[in-house]
Amino acid sequence: MSRSLNLKSLWQDIRTRGVAPAGARMGQWRDWVVENDPVYGSFRRPGRTEKIAASVVLVLIAAIVIFLLLFDWNWLRGPIGRWASAKYDREVALQGDLDVRLFSWTPSVIVNDLKFGGPSWATEADTANVERIEAQFRLRKLFVGQVEMPLLSITRPRVVLIATEDGRQSWDLEPDKPDDGEGAKLPLINRLVITDGRLSVDEQRRDLTLEAAVTAQEAASDADGQSGFVLEGEGSINGSPLTLKIEGGPFINIRRNRPYGFKATLAGAGSRLVADGAITRPFDLGQFTSTLSLQGQNLNDLYLLTGVTLPNTPAYRLAGALTRDDNIWTFNDFSGRVGASDLEGDVRVQGGGRLKVDATLSSQRLDIDDLTTILGGRAQTNAAGTDTTTISTGGTVGKLLPDATLQVERLRAMDGTISYRAASVKANDMDIRRVQLGGDLKDGVLNLDPVAFTFNRGTLTGTATIDANPEVPYSKIDFRLAGYPLESIIPARDGVAPVSGAALGRARLEGSGNSIHRFAAASKGSLSLVVPQGRMRAAFAELLGINASAGLLKLLRGDDSQSTIRCGVADFDVANGIARARTLVVDTDVVLASGTGSINLGDETMNLKIDGESKRPRLLRLWTPILVSGPLTAPRVGVDTSQIIGQGGLTALLGAVVAPVAALFAFVDPGLAEDANCGSLIANAR
Incomplete structure (x- = not known):
C-alpha cells in the first residue's frame, strides 16, 4: 500500500514539475505560430494565389502519374542501349519489350531479349544474351540507399567468357582499372531463379575450355527437379579433361547475416579439389570459409587450376581450412601426405x-x-x-x-x-x-x-x-x-x-x-674437398702407389690393418662446366699420391691420373699411374698399360684388385700437389 502511494506521489511530482510546464510552453509556441506564421496562415485561409499554386501542383502530379501509367517504356530501349554501348565500349541492345512497374512497394523491371556484346577484340561472340530478366526491388530499402531484390529471375542466359594469353578479359567492363583482387559484391537477392542457363569459358593462357549448365530454382515437388543452385560443366585444360560442379541451397528468404552453404568439386590437370563451406555474407563473393581437400599426381599441376606456382612432387593428398577475405586466400592447418612424407602447414x-x-x-x-x-x-x-x-x-x-x-x-x-x-x-x-x-x-x-x-x-x-x-x-x-x-x-x-675420417668441402658456382644439369654444364667457379686426417685400409694405401707386393699380400692375407691419412685435398677450378684439378693429393703414411685431370660436369664424366710414390722400399712396384675415367655414376679404375715395362700379365689382376678404391676417387676427388705439406695444402683449398 505504501509503495503504491509513493509511486502516485512521484507521478504527481513529475506532472507538476515537468509535464505541465512543457505543455504550457508548447501551447504558447502554437499560439505564436497561429498568430504570426504566414505559411500556416496561407494554409488555413488560402488566398487566390495559394489556390492557383495548389491546383497547378495537383495537376502536375496527376499528369506525371497518368504519364507514367500510359508511358511506353520501349521508347527508352534505344537511348539506354546507346548509352550503355558508349560507356562499356561494346554493343549493348535491348531487343525485346521493356516493362517497368513503378507503383508498388516492390517496383519491378522486365527486360526481354538483352544482348551484351563482346569488346572490340572479341566480337566473334557476345558476352551475354538473355531471353528474359525480371528484377523486383524493395522500395523502403531504396529510400535508405540500399538495394534489396525480392526476386531476380533470369531465363535462358547464354554467357561467354574469353581470356587471352596477354590477360585481357571479355567480361571486364573497366579494363584500365587496376585489379584489387576483391570478389564481386552483389545486392541481396531474396529469391533467385535461373532457368536453362549456359556458360562457356575460353581461357587461352591455360588452354582451358568449359561448357556448363546453370540453374537456380526452388522446386515445389520432386517432379520439378532439385532445389537450389547448380553449375555443372565439362571441358579441358592443357589437353586433359576438366569437370566442375558447384552446388548451393535454394535462394529463398536469403539474409545477409545467414551464411549460404555450397559445395564445389573441380577435377582436371591430374588433380581433384573439393570445397565444402559457406559464403559468410550471401552475395558478397569475397567472403567465404570452407574445408578443402585436394589430391593429385603432382602439386605443380595445380598451377593450371589456381595460378599458384608450386614445386614438382610425387602424388599428394591434403586437407585443411580454406578462407577468402577479399583478395587474401588462406589454406590453414592443412595436413596430409606428399609421396611417402607427411606434410602440414x-x-x-x-x-x-x-x-x-x-x-x-x-x-x-x-x-x-x-x-x-x-x-x-x-x-x-x-x-x-x-x-x-x-x-x-x-x-x-x-x-x-x-x-x-x-x-x-x-x-x-x-x-x-x-x-x-x-x-x-x-x-x-x-x-x-x-x-x-x-x-x-x-x-x-x-x-x-x-x-x-x-x-x-x-x-x-x-x-x-x-x-x-x-x-x-x-x-x-x-x-x-x-x-x-x-x-x-x-x-x-x-x-x-675401407676409409674413415671427416670431409670438408665447398662448391661455389x-x-x-x-x-x-644445364647450369652445371655452363658454370664457372670452384669445387674443393678436404680430408684433414683419417684412416685407410693399409692394403688400399699400398695400391695407391702400385706397390703390388705389399698391397696384394695384405689383401690375400685378409689384413685389416690401417694406414693413417695425413691429409687429402681435391681443389678444382671450373670454367664452362669443366672442373680442372688445381690440387689433387692423398698423403698417407706409406704412399704419397698426387694427380691431374678434369671432370666434365656437362656429360658427367671424369678423366683423372694418379701417380703414387712409395715412402718405403717395396719389392714389387709398377711404374705406371692409376687412371680414373668414365661416368661419375660408375667410374672405371685401371692403370696406364702403355708405361708398364714388364709383367704385363699382372695388369688385369691389378685392375680388379684396385677396383674398390673407385668409390674413393668418385667422391673424394683427390688432387695435385708436389709437396705433402698438409697445412699449406689445406689452407690453400677453397
Missing part, C-alpha cells in the same frame, strides 16, 4: 595486382626421395604411401644432375616466401637426418636461404640464387660441407670400413641454364 595467397604466396610447411618424417622430385627427378610412391623410389633423374638414365626445365615464366609471375623443416628423415644412403629450407621470391629472383641438411655426422649448408628475368636464367650457388664421414661415402666391406 599454412599457405597465404594475396591477389590484387601481383600474386604473393607465403607458405610455412613442416614434416615429421621426410622420405628424401620425395624431395628429389623438386629438383626435377622422377619418383614413384607405393600404393600404401609408405615408400618413394627414385626412378630416374631428368629422364636420363645414369645421370646425377636432373635436366628438368625450370618454369621461369611462373617464377616471374608471382612473389612469395617459403619455410620448410623436416624434423626427421627416413633412413637413406646419405644418412640425412634433418632438413631445413627457406626461400624468398621477389621480382623474378629466387633466393634460397638456408639450404641445410644435417647428417648423422656433419652438415651441408648454403645458399642459392636463381634470376629468372633473363631469357635463360642465371644462377649462383655456395654450399659448404662440414664433418661428413667418409664411411658414408664408401660403405664397409665385411664389417671393415655460377652460370646460365634453365635446369640444374
Whole structure:
C-alpha cells in the first residue's frame, strides 16, 4: 500500500514539475505560430494565389502519374542501349519489350531479349544474351540507399567468357582499372531463379575450355527437379579433361547475416579439389570459409587450376581450412601426405595486382626421395604411401644432375616466401637426418636461404640464387660441407670400413641454364674437398702407389690393418662446366699420391691420373699411374698399360684388385700437389 502511494506521489511530482510546464510552453509556441506564421496562415485561409499554386501542383502530379501509367517504356530501349554501348565500349541492345512497374512497394523491371556484346577484340561472340530478366526491388530499402531484390529471375542466359594469353578479359567492363583482387559484391537477392542457363569459358593462357549448365530454382515437388543452385560443366585444360560442379541451397528468404552453404568439386590437370563451406555474407563473393581437400599426381599441376606456382612432387593428398577475405586466400592447418612424407602447414595467397604466396610447411618424417622430385627427378610412391623410389633423374638414365626445365615464366609471375623443416628423415644412403629450407621470391629472383641438411655426422649448408628475368636464367650457388664421414661415402666391406675420417668441402658456382644439369654444364667457379686426417685400409694405401707386393699380400692375407691419412685435398677450378684439378693429393703414411685431370660436369664424366710414390722400399712396384675415367655414376679404375715395362700379365689382376678404391676417387676427388705439406695444402683449398 505504501509503495503504491509513493509511486502516485512521484507521478504527481513529475506532472507538476515537468509535464505541465512543457505543455504550457508548447501551447504558447502554437499560439505564436497561429498568430504570426504566414505559411500556416496561407494554409488555413488560402488566398487566390495559394489556390492557383495548389491546383497547378495537383495537376502536375496527376499528369506525371497518368504519364507514367500510359508511358511506353520501349521508347527508352534505344537511348539506354546507346548509352550503355558508349560507356562499356561494346554493343549493348535491348531487343525485346521493356516493362517497368513503378507503383508498388516492390517496383519491378522486365527486360526481354538483352544482348551484351563482346569488346572490340572479341566480337566473334557476345558476352551475354538473355531471353528474359525480371528484377523486383524493395522500395523502403531504396529510400535508405540500399538495394534489396525480392526476386531476380533470369531465363535462358547464354554467357561467354574469353581470356587471352596477354590477360585481357571479355567480361571486364573497366579494363584500365587496376585489379584489387576483391570478389564481386552483389545486392541481396531474396529469391533467385535461373532457368536453362549456359556458360562457356575460353581461357587461352591455360588452354582451358568449359561448357556448363546453370540453374537456380526452388522446386515445389520432386517432379520439378532439385532445389537450389547448380553449375555443372565439362571441358579441358592443357589437353586433359576438366569437370566442375558447384552446388548451393535454394535462394529463398536469403539474409545477409545467414551464411549460404555450397559445395564445389573441380577435377582436371591430374588433380581433384573439393570445397565444402559457406559464403559468410550471401552475395558478397569475397567472403567465404570452407574445408578443402585436394589430391593429385603432382602439386605443380595445380598451377593450371589456381595460378599458384608450386614445386614438382610425387602424388599428394591434403586437407585443411580454406578462407577468402577479399583478395587474401588462406589454406590453414592443412595436413596430409606428399609421396611417402607427411606434410602440414599454412599457405597465404594475396591477389590484387601481383600474386604473393607465403607458405610455412613442416614434416615429421621426410622420405628424401620425395624431395628429389623438386629438383626435377622422377619418383614413384607405393600404393600404401609408405615408400618413394627414385626412378630416374631428368629422364636420363645414369645421370646425377636432373635436366628438368625450370618454369621461369611462373617464377616471374608471382612473389612469395617459403619455410620448410623436416624434423626427421627416413633412413637413406646419405644418412640425412634433418632438413631445413627457406626461400624468398621477389621480382623474378629466387633466393634460397638456408639450404641445410644435417647428417648423422656433419652438415651441408648454403645458399642459392636463381634470376629468372633473363631469357635463360642465371644462377649462383655456395654450399659448404662440414664433418661428413667418409664411411658414408664408401660403405664397409665385411664389417671393415675401407676409409674413415671427416670431409670438408665447398662448391661455389655460377652460370646460365634453365635446369640444374644445364647450369652445371655452363658454370664457372670452384669445387674443393678436404680430408684433414683419417684412416685407410693399409692394403688400399699400398695400391695407391702400385706397390703390388705389399698391397696384394695384405689383401690375400685378409689384413685389416690401417694406414693413417695425413691429409687429402681435391681443389678444382671450373670454367664452362669443366672442373680442372688445381690440387689433387692423398698423403698417407706409406704412399704419397698426387694427380691431374678434369671432370666434365656437362656429360658427367671424369678423366683423372694418379701417380703414387712409395715412402718405403717395396719389392714389387709398377711404374705406371692409376687412371680414373668414365661416368661419375660408375667410374672405371685401371692403370696406364702403355708405361708398364714388364709383367704385363699382372695388369688385369691389378685392375680388379684396385677396383674398390673407385668409390674413393668418385667422391673424394683427390688432387695435385708436389709437396705433402698438409697445412699449406689445406689452407690453400677453397
